[in-house]
Amino acid sequence: MxxxxxxxxxxxxxxxxxxxxxxxxxxxxxxxxxxxxxxxxxxxxxxxxxxxxxxxxxxxxxxxxxxxxxxxxxxxxxxxxxxxxxxxxxxxxxxxxxxxxxxxxxxxxxxxxxxxxxxxxxxxxxxxxxxxxxxxxxxxxxxxxxxxxxxxxxxxxxxxxxxxxxxxxxxxxxxxxxxxxxxxxxxxxxxxxxxxxxxxxxxxxxxxxxxxxxxxxxxxxxxxxxxxxxxxxxxxxxxxxxxxxxxxxxxxxxxxxxxxGGKSAAIVLDDADLATAVRGLAWACLLNSGQTCYTSSRILAPRGRYTAVVEAIADLAGSMRIGDPADPATRVGPLVSARQRDRVESYIAAGRADGARVVTGGGRPADFERGWFVEPTVLADLDNSATVAREEIFGPVLAVIPYDDLDQAVAIANDSPYGLAGTVWTSDEDKGLEIARRMRTGTVGVNYYNLDLGAPFGGVKAxxxxxxxxxxxxxxxxxxxxxxxxx
Structure with missing residues (x-):
């Protein structure tokens, strides 16, 4: 029985x-x-x-x-x-x-x-x-x-x-x-x-x-x-x-x-349509409150569009409904444990200590007396040497990092001890594929990210x-x- x-x-x-x-x-x-x-x-x-x-x-x-x-x-x-x-x-x-x-x-x-x-x-x-x-x-x-x-x-x-x-x-x-x-x-x-x-x-x-x-x-x-x-x-x-x-x-x-683990990069190209990219980044960056191994938690933005990208990502993070995970309308639930919440909060504090600007989030939502919640958080004005850009956080925390040209973007993406995933956002799929080939990582999504049962999944390096x-x-x-x- x-x-x-x-x-x-x-x-x-x-x-x-x-x-x-x-x-x-x-x-x-x-x-x-x-x-x-x-x-x-x-x-x-x-x-x-x-x-x-x-x-x-x-x-x-x-x-x-x-x-x-x-x-x-x-x-x-x-x-x-x-x-x-x-x-x-x-x-x-x-x-x-x-x-x-x-x-x-x-x-x-x-x-x-x-x-x-x-x-x-x-x-x-x-x-x-x-x-x-x-x-x-x-x-x-x-x-x-x-x-x-x-x-x-x-x-x-x-x-x-x-x-x-x-x-x-x-x-x-x-x-x-x-x-x-x-x-x-x-x-x-x-x-x-x-x-x-x-x-x-x-x-x-x-x-x-x-x-x-x-x-x-x-x-x-x-x-x-x-x-x-x-x-x-x-x-x-x-x-x-x-x-x-x-x-x-x-x-x-x-x-x-x-x-x-992973510390994957999302490379936003100059020609990317931000509205389309932001819709895709919701899945690639904040799925399961960021408790996803392939999360693109480093957003690499061209310096000429940096402010626009930061604002778009912040709008995305701020618009995601936080609440009861059993409610179909909820997009961000609590973290798995109090210990995990403490870990994520310590990384937000480390980001602040490294000089990051907290664009949105950064704390616990005010509407919940119980539950191990952390607001979706966007950190700006830092570079790839910051702690939050080097270490896996496993929570809803995104770092937006500027780059000057595509060679530098690829270099920043590859400058990580990890190599599990990544994404490229562009209106030119062929250009996106070219960038994907240069990224040292096990998987890359061009204009979206989703595992394919018929294709190998895994990482390189750590x-x-x-x-x-x-x-x-x-x-x-x-x-x-x-x-x-x-x-």
Whole structure:
């Protein structure tokens, strides 16, 4: 039987080996609403022994369960069934994510609800079209080589709180399509929605152990990442945590995909139509209250239009409705936690200390006695050396930086320890593409930004290692085996 959540989304058991099992750890994880500061729900804590059990169940599913012998079509059909089960829960999942992390329902309803099902269906179809093995004539001219794609094995999936459902499925869908099994550890702030995946996996008839859910903080994540039964790690989160995970995986010679932080630049060209650009920047710069890894939080404006760009961005930020994230009219919800609000406010203070002019925002909205809100904030009259232009803030804070010519704009965009995303805003798409080619970053949007399930997503420099989505995302979960034949 599936675990049923009461109105407070209370969960009492872990999902391991296809069963709902009691945790070995005392106590529970409390999830607090960023809007009301009241209890949303509770989930069980996880002990190290529970992680061991989950990894063991995932290992057995690779060898002893039907999953091990299913052909590609059977696995793809299972992913389609899982997509159907998640889709039936989409509305409730979107509401739950909004309650957990304060994401406006207009965003969660479009991304966190139906998004995971779309990702699963994409990878199910991709699995059907990518051959498990192929024959190649030997380069020497004598013999044949059979190149096989085999699942890497047990995958540890560690995900953050900002887009918990979508970022989980970027990893889980590709891993399952490749024939792997997974142990998922969600962030404590958004632990509850992970059990929606467990319910759906059970409903879809996935063999026990293919999907396992454990809970906890950094200690549980570290135990899972370094577990001897894990074959690969897939992580999205901060660069600091990614470096620690990368060190462990490097020592263990364990493959790892790291999707980390960003400090992306939006280059506004001289010929850009500001009205059009501002509409697009609302999504590229302030999505989910700026708690988005690819946020274009540095706006680079031509010096001759600097004042106009600053005013347009300030008008945008000031016009975005702040409020109850469950209200469809809300565009800016609260930040995920009081700690995150404190972090964002400290960066606004650092901007002021560096001489920035606060054009709009800069504090907490006056209309709310509760909730971890920060106003959308625009900082002007600073350069790329300022703290707010160098470090990832992960909040609704934008720095508008002037440039003299396009070469300088590209240089400023590339002058960052990060390289995850970026945008270019121009009336000449060919010119925008030319600028995009020169930006040292994993992804760039010209006159808009939106991830494409069929194309690789990831960063360079401190923004991570490897790619998710697209055929490249599937390849991240396979090992290649060459079989040499005489003929």
């Amino acid at each position: 599936s675990e049923q959540a009461d109105p407070l989304y209370r969960r009492e058991r872990l999902f391991i080996g296809g069963e709902w099992l009691p945790s070995s750890a005392p106590g529970s994880i409390a999830v607090i609403s960023p809007f009301t500061e009241e209890l949303v729900g509770q989930a069980p804590r996880t002990a190290f022994v529970d992680v061991d059990a989950a990894v063991g169940a995932a290992r057995r599913a690779l060898t002893d369960s039907p999953w091990a012998s299913w052909d590609v079509e059977s696995r793809a059909a299972a992913l389609d069934r899982l997509a159907d089960a998640l889709e039936r829960r989409a509305a409730d999942t979107a509401r739950l994510v909004t309650a957990e992390n304060g994401m406006p329902i207009s965003v969660s309803g479009a991304v966190e609800g139906p998004g995971p099902a779309r990702t699963l269906r994409y990878f199910a179809q991709l699995a059907r079209t990518v051959p498990q093995e192929e024959r190649r004539p030997a380069a020497s001219g004598s013999g044949t080589t059979v190149v096989r794609r085999e699942p890497v094995g047990v995958v540890a999936v560690v995900v953050p709180w900002n887009f918990p459902q979508s970022l989980t499925m970027f990893k889980v869908a590709a891993a399952l399509a490749a024939g792997c099994t997974v142990v998922v550890k969600p962030a404590p702030e958004t632990v509850l929605d992970a059990f929606q995946l467990a319910d759906a996996a059970q409903e879809a008839g996935l063999p026990g152990g293919v999907v396992n859910i454990v809970t906890g903080g950094a200690d549980i994540g570290a135990h899972l990442v370094g577990h001897p039964g894990v074959d690969k790690v897939a992580f999205t989160g901060s660069t600091e945590a990614g470096r620690a995970i990368g060190e462990v995986c490097g020592r263990l010679l364990r493959p790892v995909t790291l999707e980390l 923004s991570g290692l490897g790619r998710e989505l697209g055929p490249e995302g599937l390849s991240a979960y396979v090992e290649y085996k060459s079989v040499y034949l005489r003929k």
